[in-house]
Amino acid sequence: MKNLLVGNGINCQFDPTSYTSKQIVLRILKNCNRRDFPTEIIVDAPVLLKDYLGLLFLEARKALVGECDVHAVSTAEKESLQAFKEKYVDQAERLKMTDICFEDYYLLHDLACHSIHIGNPDQYTVRESMRSAYLYAIYNDGKLDQLYRLYPEHVVAFLQSHDRIFTTNYDSNLESATGKSVNHLHGQFDRLSDVYNEESLRNKLPDCPIRDYKMDPQYYYLYSNAITTHCGSYKETYIKQHSTANAVVLRMASVYQNDPKIKAEVDSWLTNENSLVCNLGHAIVLKASHPELHFSEQYDFESFEKMSGELDILGLSPWNDYHIFCAINNSAICKCVYYFHGENDCKKVTELLPSLAKNGNLYFSPANEIWENKNGKKA
């Protein structure tokens, strides 16, 4: 089985002016000045978002000199903060807002919230605004989804030569170019997030997030299941949360039907003041009476974890999304070719795929060999 994993590098290759991290952050900031900014969806006064990102940039400077260490609460935040420092400390004096990857702004946001004791729902609401602004910038008024038109025939042939294609990208270029189904590990613009689907189990619970909310179909991608956060372990948690929830609710529904004591306990949750407890109770009761209901599992990460055969990796940076590399390292892949952009990436990939490297099954080839239709060769 020939597998292919594609990252954002393919978009940067065919439009070097629009999809790098710097250009996306620049577009996020400039979009805040647009007259047609979707204020009904992202934030009612975009200047507030722009200025908030400016304040987070000033927090970044504090983070680089260790002043935010005390605010990193979870293991993931501490690891992300350490990686943040390693990434930016050498350019601290000249750092501009656009030099910081947007996903790192989520970390800065969380640290800032911890420092001034802001919790949910406000912390979540602001993060969602940031997420929507990010997706709005990436989508780039639809131009992103047209990049496949620039793919040369040999690139399309390379893509099509694989049996399965996985990607961390949200766009549909790979589908459009190859005519194949593609597994979007981090979600995709054209797939609705469960919370916006009226028919989902989520919207059958009492708080029903979609109630009284009117979606604007022009901005369908802002309602998508695209995942974006500052660290791979949070992404992995998000990817697996629905399958985990389904397993829990299924088991609880079974016990609810068979154990009167449990039934009484769960029934008491239905009127609990805590909305999480109340929702769980309702989900169990609904599942017991309607077994077909479930939280839709929107990311087929299991297929990725279970892949076998050969894997080519193209356009994926090894400096983020460590959960992806961890899954590859633990999979049944017997040969992996990493198409690198810079030679520094190769050392990092070797660290991230120790099993493959140790067995001599990890190979490196310059990505230009694909872009420029040169024959690949073993490293």
Place this chain on the structure above:
Amino acid sequence: MAKKHKPGKIVFIPANETEKWFRTANVFAKSLISRSEAIRLFNNLSAETRIEICKELSEYDSIRKSAFPHDMTENEITDQYTTSVMVDAHILGTEYGTDPVVVLMCVNPPCKPNQKVIVR
């Protein structure tokens, strides 16, 4: 043999004046680079770029005037105004390949657009 500079291409400015110029810009830019580095980068900008930067800053200022929510207090707007100018300086700094403080130094510099500044 010393290079002959064209008349008017260099202007000598007293140190205290360049310091004031740099510091005023940096109240908003909050840059970490030194004054001498900022002046070096400023001198590298062409006249056309300096004029273009000024024009864009003026446009951003026009947008800013009507951007703040009506229910904000004057103090809140003042605080956010400073940050907003900083962010715009970062936007233009990225687009023109220079530091944000240099962007703001293009506003009311002690020289003409086609002149380089040397600290006296």
